[in-house]
Amino acid sequence: MINFIKGIIVGIFNIIPGLSGSALLVIFDLYEKCLNSIGNFFRKPKENFIFLLPITLGIILGTYLFSNIVFVLINKWPMELYTIFTFFILGTIPHLFHEATKKGFQKTYIISFLTTFILGMSLLFLDTKNLNYSIDYSAISIIKYFIIGITLSFSTIIPGISSTVLLSLMNLYGIYIYSISSINLFVLIPACLGFAITTFFISKIINYLLKNYYGYTYFAILGFSLSTIPCLLQTKIVFNNSFVISIIIGIIAFFITNYSFRVIK
DSSP: OHHHHHHHHHHHHHHSTTOOHHHHHHHTTOHHHHHHHHHTTTTSHHHHHHHHHHHHHHHHHHHHHHHHHHHHHHHHOHHHHHHHHHHHHHHHHHHHHHHHHTTOOOTTHHHHHHHHHHHHHGGGGSOOOOOOOOOOOSTTHHHHHHHHHHHHHHHHHSTTOOHHHHHHHTTOHHHHHHHHHHTOHHHHHHHHHHHHHHHHHHHHHHHHHHHHOHHHHHHHHHHHHHHHHHHHTTSOOOOSHHHHHHHHHHHHHHHHHHHHHHHHO
16 A cells, blocks of 8 residues: 555656656665566566566556646646755655665766756757647547657656657656547547556666666766756746745745655655
8 A cells, every 4th residue: 555655656756847756766765676677577477577567556646646736837827836846856865865875875876966957957959848638639630649658658767868858858647648638539548558568678777777877877867866856956947925935835845745655654
């Protein structure tokens, strides 16, 4: 039951622009376990299926339920939404840093951190705020929706990479959100196939990196996570009462996030 609840929270974070649900898997101590189960699924299919099922169902439920809310909020109150979620990210950073250093620290890890941080920061120069909700029903568009699944897989397997930012860069985020909220199978079926196939292979690669280059891998994750904050703050900020309220809510969210991860883990 607890893994189902964690899955719901991960699903909610996956749908929020700029946030990474897989970073929560790290904090919940589920990340490496999920990678092992996915990458070695056919070695112990029954055992891995039982472990992954509640987490997967939780992610699906959290994503579906929250997609309807984000669909409305991101259009009505983008500044307030991005401000609050920035504090959510800040609340996860101490826990990611703890995971990154639990097997020791080397100065060369900073290179790994800076590389992914700069790569993530490069998203600042690209337009990620235009939302397109128009769904193309031509046969060739299936490839485009398959790519949505591939993108979701990368962001799910690699903590700190936000699927919403990547999908926005490809002008697919609006379609993704709308398809979930309306359960559009023409988009969701190829997206699910792309997600499943890519996740299986990518999990094997990341699992190898964690076993052989743990510190470098986690500091790369940390770099991606921190780089999402400036990306979120691209939204035009207006210093009014609404902004002040969002700052207050954001600070509260920071402390709740920081504390709740200690408890739920």
